[in-house]
Amino acid sequence: METTPTAGWGLYPVVEARIDHPRHPGELIGLAQSGQPHLAQGACRSYGDACLYERVVSTLPLRHLLEFDPAQGRLRAQAGITLDSLLRFCVPRGFFPPVTPGTKFPTLGGCIAADVHGKNHHRQGTLGRFVEELEMVLADGSQVRCSRREHPELFRATLGGMGLTGFIYAATLRLKPIESSYISVRTVRTRDFAEACQLMVETRDEYLYSVAWIDCLARGRGLGRSLVMLGNHAPARGDEPLKLHSCRQRPVPFNFPEIFLNPWSMRAFNTLIYRHQWRRERQRLVHYDPYFYPLDALYRWNRIYGRRGFLQYQFAIPFAGGLELMREILGHIAAQGAGSFLAVLKTFGPEDEGVLSFPLPGYTLALDFPLRGGGIIRFLRQLNRLVAGAGGRVYLAKDAILEEEDFARMYPRLEEFRRIKRQYDPHNQFRSCLADRLGLR
Ligand SMILES: Cc1cc2nc3c(=O)[nH]c(=O)nc-3n(C[C@H](O)[C@H](O)[C@H](O)COP(=O)(O)OP(=O)(O)OC[C@H]3O[C@@H](n4cnc5c(N)ncnc54)[C@H](O)[C@@H]3O)c2cc1C
Known part of the structure; x- marks a missing residue:
C-alpha cells in the first residue's frame, strides 16, 4: 500500500506512513484485529512525533455528533470531530467547550489523548475533568465503555495516554453554559x-x-x-x-x-x-x-x-x-x-x-x-x-x-501507566514514534 509523508504541526520529524481512513467503528475493530502495530491520528496538531507512526489510522472521517442534552449541557460525539465543528454546534446554543487549547482545529479524540489544558487550568483543570465516558476499541478488537466507574484504570490511562491504550471511538463531555460570545x-x-x-x-x-x-x-x-x-x-x-x-x-x-x-x-x-x-x-x-x-x-x-x-x-x-x-x-x-x-x-x-x-x-x-x-x-x-x-x-x-531517562524522571506515574497499557495492550499494538523513543510500552 502507498505511503504518505506525515508530520505534526512542527513539521519535524517527517515519517512515511500508511494511512487508513475508517468510516465506522466496525472498521476500527477490523484494524485492531489485524494484529498490526498502529496509532490513532487526529488532526496532527501535536507538534512533534506523538501523532506519527509508520501505520496510522486517521479518525477524521469519524466526525459526527451523536447526542446532545441541552438541559445537562452533555454532548456525545465521535472522536474525529474538530473543536471548530463543536463550536459551530454549541456556541449558538449557549454552550462552550469547558477547556480549549490555543487552536480550534484539533479533534476531540486528540484533545482527550493529550488531556489538553487551556487558559483556565488554574481554576478548572484539564479537559479530562469534563469527560464522563469514553467508548473505545481495544487491541483485541473488543469495544468497551470506560469511565470513573467502569474500567476506571483504562479511563485514567487514556486521558493523556497519547493514543497508546486503544482507539477512542466516541466521548461524552460536559459543556459549559455561556451567555455571550x-x-x-x-x-x-x-x-x-x-x-x-x-x-x-x-x-x-x-x-x-x-x-x-x-x-x-x-x-x-x-x-x-x-x-x-x-x-x-x-x-x-x-x-x-x-x-x-x-x-x-x-x-x-x-x-x-x-x-x-x-x-x-x-x-x-x-x-x-x-x-x-x-x-x-x-x-x-x-x-x-x-x-x-x-x-x-x-x-x-x-x-x-x-x-x-x-x-x-x-x-x-x-x-x-x-x-x-x-x-x-x-x-x-x-x-x-x-x-x-x-x-x-x-x-x-x-x-x-x-x-x-x-x-x-x-x-x-x-x-x-x-x-x-x-x-x-x-x-x-x-x-x-x-x-x-x-x-x-x-x-x-x-x-x-x-x-528516555529524562522522561522517567519527569513522569512519576510512568510504571503505573506501563502496567495498565500491558494489561489492555499486551502485544504493544498501539505505538507511536514518541512511544518508541521514550520506551513507552
Ligand atoms: C497552535 C496550537 C496551539 C495549541 N495550544 C494548546 C494548548 O493551549 N493546550 C494544550 O494542551 N495543547 C495545545 N496544543 C496541542 C494540541 O491541542 C494537542 O496536541 C492535541 O492532542 C492535538 O489534537 P489532534 O486531533 O491534532 O491530534 P494528533 O496531533 O493527530 O494526535 C495527538 C495524540 O492523540 C492521539 N489520538 C488522536 N486521536 C485519537 C483517538 N481517536 N483515539 C486515541 N488516541 C488518539 C494520537 O495517537 C496522538 O498521540 C496546541 C497545538 C497548536 C497547533
Missing part, C-alpha cells in the same frame, strides 16, 4: 517576568482565564517583559444572539526562507508586539475566537519557520523555585539567541487524574525554536535536565526530542 479581557503590560508571574498568581480567583505573552529575547532589566491577558466570559448583551466569528483565514502561501527568521527580526517583532499596547492597562470585550485562537487567523502559520520546521518546547515547573528557574532558562535562551516569536506563560492548578497528564501545580512556559541543525536539539536537551532536576516536566504533545 465575548470575553471581558483586561490586558496589563508588565516590566518583567517577576511582575507577570505575581499578577497571574494574585488574580487567580478573580479571572477564569489567564495567559501572558513573554518577550524572551529582551535582555537586562527588560528580561521577560510581558503582556498579561486576564479574562472572564462576558454576561449577555441584551438580546444579541451568540455568534461565531466571521473572520476569514489568511494562508501562509509557502515555507518562509530561513533568512527571514534571525535573532534580529525576531527581536524586532517582539518589540513591536510589546509596544503595540502603550498604556499599562486596557479593558475591552473580545470575541472568544481571537481571544482563544489568535493564530488560527493565519492558515498554516507553521510555515513561517521554514522548510526544516521548528520545535515547540513547553515545560511545567512547581511554583517553589519556579520563577528563578524560568529566569535562568530565559537567560540561556536570550544568550543563545535561539528563541522565539512566541513565548506563552500560564499557571497550573492541582494535578489531574490522567496517569500521564502534563500539568502540575506551578508555571508553564511554551516557546518555539526554529530548527537550524542539531545545536538547538542539544540545547533543549540540556534544558530538559534542568527542568527534570527542578521537579518539572515537558509536554508530550509538543515533544520530539526528549530522552
